[in-house]
Amino acid sequence: MLKSKISCQQCALKSFCLPIGLSDSETQQLNAIIKRGQPLNKGDILYQKGQKLNGIYAVISGSFKTYIEDQQQRHIIGYHLPGELLALDAISSQYYSCTAEALETSTFCELPFDQLSALTAKIPMLQNRVFTLLSKEISSITGKQRVITKINANEALAYFLIDISHRYAQRGFSANDFFLTLSRGELGSYLGLAEETVSRIFSSFQKQGLIKITRRHIEILDMPALKEIIVHIALNQPD
């Protein structure tokens, strides 16, 4: 029992199964359907757009980007950190709607969706947990959308930094010192900005003493000032 609980934690599913107070037996049932994946290297594909849904994924360590591509370019849709879930949008169509790729050496686990939903049908608390997770995803995308939908480039980047900082803090990582695994170009694509614009604004933030940035290593020096940049934006503040 204890073993499975620990293993669940190791699976970085803390965020998934712990906060809801499942019994040991329930935890074990959940744990039984979780498949631990082989570690992936940078550039390895977790799933490909168009493939039939196997399950949803949780990032254990490392980071992933999701994207779709057309003839001209690749559009970054998501940036996923440890403890976060991937492929929640694929449940409805049963096909992955984008490609997920490891941005660095990363580990993950898989939750086969049919097994998960069989289990949620038996454990109401778990069902509610899944509802909550899906709903939270909706909030978070809506929040991002709000921000990117016409606020200017400064604000978009300030928001991005604050968001990442929160997400790291939530998982127990440093809120003020972290590595970005997206390139300037990818980040630009994610936020709807040109790569040069991202670079210029990072430089300007640094000149103002808000951050220190060395390639992909970011230190947030003045969080209040960063927040000041987006203070006039009506936001659903992240928890």
Place this chain on the structure above:
Amino acid sequence: MLKSKISCQQCALKSFCLPIGLSDSETQQLNAIIKRGQPLNKGDILYQKGQKLNGIYAVISGSFKTYIEDQQQRHIIGYHLPGELLALDAISSQYYSCTAEALETSTFCELPFDQLSALTAKIPMLQNRVFTLLSKEISSITGKQRVITKINANEALAYFLIDISHRYAQRGFSANDFFLTLSRGELGSYLGLAEETVSRIFSSFQKQGLIKITRRHIEILDMPALKEIIVHIALNQPD
């Protein structure tokens, strides 16, 4: 039984309960928890940001906008047509994260979420239906985000028109002739454009013979050409 089935249809929950083949008894159970709301007039508030979650809502007829506001302005977040659901993002926090307002005389029904989740725990098919609806919402917001995140104003408006057209068609309304209940300013806010930009682009689409627009009445004259505008954008095409 039959009565309740019809009533369910009347509730415009066709989209919600019909496609999954519930038994008559299950349909009746679902129907029993659906509360029909009083019709609202233009400007009436369905729910207010910050209020405790009562339930999620389905639009029966008319249309709703959702928004959040700050000192300076109101930001339109959503535009909801008959058959569509509102407040899916409030399930996780248990508080409405934006305000929903009727854009014209509208009817709706309410699904108290605690009762719904008690029912889904008993009816696996319904549980999966809710998972699917939540997941679909994630897809659709992600799609919108993709589009607005830096494509230009022409593309954003072409996408919007195509999206609305699809959504009306899906509910059995005309795909090529409909009324917009958002003003130019509101639509601009929704898409992240200035109201004048929206107006200019509608004029330009009309000059090109793509649409005919008389105030809020829109006729789509050349759907293929509209689609051509966004053809280079990698999209998860709506079903």
Place this chain on the structure above:
DNA sequence: CGTAGCTTTGAAGATTTTCAACCTTAGTGG
């Protein structure tokens, strides 16, 4: 018939992108 609110249009200004060149760093092979 007049007014208020929405819409359209023009012109100037701001922001962002694009194009181009150059810089920096990490990794490679001599």
Place this chain on the structure above:
DNA sequence: CCACTAAGGTTGAAAATCTTCAAAGCTACG
């Protein structure tokens, strides 16, 4: 161990796009 290379990052200047400001047109409604 060093020099070279490729990839990513930075910076400047011109061009494109969108916003803002301003004014005027239209329509619905009392």
